[in-house]
Amino acid sequence: MSRATVSYVLNDTPNKSISDATRRLVLSTADRLGHVPHAPARALRSGKSDIVVALVPGFTLGAVTDTILEQLDRALTKKQMALLVHRHAGDERPLARLLSLVLPSVVVSLGGMSSPDKNSLSNSTVKLLDLRSIVSHHTIGRMQVEYLQSIGHTRLGYAFPADPALIPIATERLAGVRDEARAHGLPEPLVIDMGFDIGDAERAIARWRKEGITAVCAHNDALAAVIVSTLDTNGMDERDLAVIGVDNSQVSEHRLTTISIEVDELSRRVSEAVLCLVDDRVVPEPGPEPLFRLVRRTSA
Structure with missing residues (x-):
């Protein structure tokens, strides 16, 4: 033969x-x-790639991102496709370098994208799904302020993460906080960058209290939990400084008031959108199911 x-x-x-x-x-x-079969050759023959790339801002992903990736991986496996998770870090790991190694059908951005990375995609046949087209982080920030002002707080702070990987999403949430504060005639929130350690939290709490801040919106539950724990250590509680987080993660289960992201519904929407792009179908408008809800506990 x-x-x-x-x-x-x-x-x-x-x-x-x-x-x-x-x-x-x-x-x-x-x-x-x-x-x-050789994947690039198969892609050239069929005109389609069997790979979807998920861009993540870091390897410590969190429960929400983990669940999105799990469900997306299952959905793609049913179509005999593969999910490749890639940590992108701006100039250090530009998307153009990855696209020179693998040609995906869809790129899913889970943590924002730089302008050069967006340009890399615009000059290719690869389709893009930006998670921010499904999740409004701006809305999350507004919900935090809406709740705090409804229980009487008028002087607000914001705990902004020092981790560069979180900055794109944190910036959107902060914009929502500022817009909602402005809508209620409240002063500009006092923003403090902080890491996930007690020293940072102690300095931030001291500054907020000195400036008359009575409640803090934290970027996520992890930052909020550090603040609440530090308040405990120093003999203070929500009467001294109220705190609200985001995610409804495991660290928030007992005390932390938070904005819960309905992760199963979000994961379903992401998987549906990716499969539509893979099959050259129009991504449907989101249904009426809410993606966020307030979970009230004792921290605020």
Whole structure:
């Protein structure tokens, strides 16, 4: 049997006269030898890639991102496609470098994108799904302020994460906080950058209290939990400084008032949108199911 015949069968080349017996022999032999078709070549032939790339801002992802990736991976597996998770870090790991190594059908951005990365996609055939088209982080910030002002707080602070990977999302949430404060005629929130350690929290709490701040919107539950724990350590509680987080993660279960992200509904929407892009279908408008809800506990 010639190499050309084997190639025609493995590549399913049309308009070639090959008997069923020969085709079965080639395929069974290839299966026995563990042959795997060359992905780039297959993509060129079919015009579609079997890979979806998820861009994440860091390897410590959190419960929400973990669940999104899990459900997306399951959905793609059913279509015999693969999910590749890539940590992007601006100039250090530009998207253009990844696209020189692998050609995905869709790129899913879970933490924002730089302008150069967006340009890399605009100059290619790869489709983009930005999670921010599904999740309004601006709305989350507004909900934090809406709740705090409804229980009487008028002087607000904001705990902004020092981690560079979180800045794109944190910036959107902060914009929502500022807009909602302005809508209620409240002063500009006092924003303090802080990491996830007690020293940062102590300095931030001291500054907020000195400036008359009575409640703080934290970027997420992890920052909020550090603040609440530090208040405890220093003999203070929500009467001294109220705190509201975001995520409704495990650290928030007992005390932390938070904005819960309905992760199952969000994951369903992300998977649905990706599969629509893969199949060249229009991404549907989101349904009426809410993505966020207030979970009130004792911290605010």
